[in-house]
Amino acid sequence: MKLLLVEDDFDLSGVLARSLSSRGFELLCCADGIEALAAARKKRFDIIVLDLSLPGLDGLELLQRLRGDGNLTPVLVLTARGAVGERIAGLNAGADDYLAKPFDLDELIARLGALTRRLGRDGELRCGQLRYEAASNAFYRDHSPLDLSPREAGLLKSLMSRVDHVVPKEALRNAVFGTDDAANVDAVEVLVHRLRKKLHGASVEILTLRGVGYLLCDDASTAAQKA
Known part of the structure; x- marks a missing residue:
């Protein structure tokens, strides 16, 4: 470590x-x-x-x-x-x-x-039914691989690296597109929208904190807190 x-x-x-x-x-x-x-x-x-x-x-x-x-x-x-x-x-x-x-x-x-x-064994990340394996650089929903574009994968990895923590939009933009890329923070919103569709039913939620950023959380944890 x-x-x-x-x-x-x-x-x-x-x-x-x-x-x-x-x-x-x-x-x-x-x-x-x-x-x-x-x-x-x-x-x-x-x-x-x-x-x-x-x-x-x-x-x-x-x-x-x-x-x-x-x-x-x-x-x-x-x-x-x-x-x-x-x-x-x-x-x-x-x-x-x-x-x-x-x-x-x-x-x-x-x-x-x-x-x-939180990193798990061999750099593994988890949230709800989602799992990221560093060795293969692949994402799974339970045991099924997720079909993600490189940028979608980069965004999801950034969110899974800070589960239950707010990640600023600008930090996500830089993590996915690089600091020298011309993409603006609106491009992050497009990726989040695509990810939400692909993660539907995966027992996780990407929350939007307007003017701040995004937060990935386990649906089960969120429900327990609201109960």
Whole structure:
């Protein structure tokens, strides 16, 4: 499991690096926001642990730029204890979880485990009856393969990478078409419309949050919450 640790406290970074490495994580450590952004754009990571108070480029801006690039890697944000505003800002910017400092190392490991379990074995993603297998780069509805265009597949993979989290339209556009492509966010709406038709009856739902983005969720979970 490849992890990017972004923390400018060298003592804390050293402790975390040793502990996480001993638990099987392959780490790259960055103490500067600009350096971390370049690393995340150059190399694929399975998870990012991100402090918000960084030199060069603060963690919140770094996170916003990554999500704007279409990078949907799970991010656990480290915040100061009691800094509720920081937590809310981080979650709104696209963080998947947060942990307040000072924290217990076992809790950090547990939270990282919860985030990485979403990937499943061998990079497998799941939501309801849907399954994505990284080894074959294929999508399945139960045991039946889904017939998707490359762009539909790219969009669905992006949504399945952040199940139950809102993915901004711009992030989806960049993930599917690339940052240099001339396609606008309206093209994302067309792809979502096509995907909804192909996923009809698959026990999942793509929700639209107007002015924000889209969220993929399991119909069963949604029904349980409404009950």
